[in-house]
Amino acid sequence: MAFTTESHPGVHADVPAAARGFVFNHSMLRVKDPAVSLGFYTGVMGMRVLRKLDFPEMKFSLYFLAKLEEGAAVPDDVAARTRWTFGREGVLELTHNWGTESDPAFRYHDGNAQPQGFGHICFSVPDLKAAVDWFDENQVPFVKRPEQGRMKDVAFIKDPDGYWIEIVQADLLGQLGQS
Incomplete structure (x- = not known):
C-alpha cells in the first residue's frame, strides 16, 4: 500500500472528497x-x-x-x-x-518574539555549507548556524523584516527527530 499520511491523534486517514484537488x-x-x-x-x-x-x-x-x-x-x-x-x-x-517604507519606526511582528505565533518559512538547499557561505558573503543575519544548538545541519537566517527562514539540506535530515 502506498504512503498517504502518518497517523497521529486528529489525523484523518482519507482525504475528504471535497478537498481533492486542493x-x-x-x-x-x-x-x-x-x-x-x-x-x-x-x-x-x-x-x-x-x-x-x-x-x-x-x-x-x-x-x-x-x-x-x-x-x-x-x-x-x-x-x-x-x-x-x-x-x-x-x-x-x-x-x-x-x-x-517611509516610517523609520515601523516594524512588523516576526512571530518569534512574545507573544509567539508564526514561526518561519523554509528553503531546502542542495549544499548547506555553500548556502551558509553565500549568506555570509551577503551579510544575511543568522538566528542559528548549522553547527549551533542541539539540532545540527539546520540553520535559521533573517530576512530584511526579521522573519525567520529555516535553511535545510534534505539529504542531511534522514535521522532528524530520531533518538
Whole structure:
C-alpha cells in the first residue's frame, strides 16, 4: 500500500472528497519596504517575481514570488500568468502596505518574539555549507548556524523584516527527530 499520511491523534486517514484537488498555493508575509525585500528574495534567495497586483483604493500591493525551474514555461500574457500563479505550489506573497517604507519606526511582528505565533518559512538547499557561505558573503543575519544548538545541519537566517527562514539540506535530515 502506498504512503498517504502518518497517523497521529486528529489525523484523518482519507482525504475528504471535497478537498481533492486542493493545492497549497502561498503563504503571505507583510513587508515594510518592497524594494529591500524584493532585493533579498530575488538577489539572495533566487526567487522570481511572478506577478505584482496593486490595490490603490486600499493602498497596498502584493508581490507573488516563486523558485522556478530553469526553462519553466511561464505565461507571458498577464491574465494567463495570474491564473498560472494562483494554481502552482510554493508561492511566497509579499504584501506591502503603502507608506510603511517611509516610517523609520515601523516594524512588523516576526512571530518569534512574545507573544509567539508564526514561526518561519523554509528553503531546502542542495549544499548547506555553500548556502551558509553565500549568506555570509551577503551579510544575511543568522538566528542559528548549522553547527549551533542541539539540532545540527539546520540553520535559521533573517530576512530584511526579521522573519525567520529555516535553511535545510534534505539529504542531511534522514535521522532528524530520531533518538
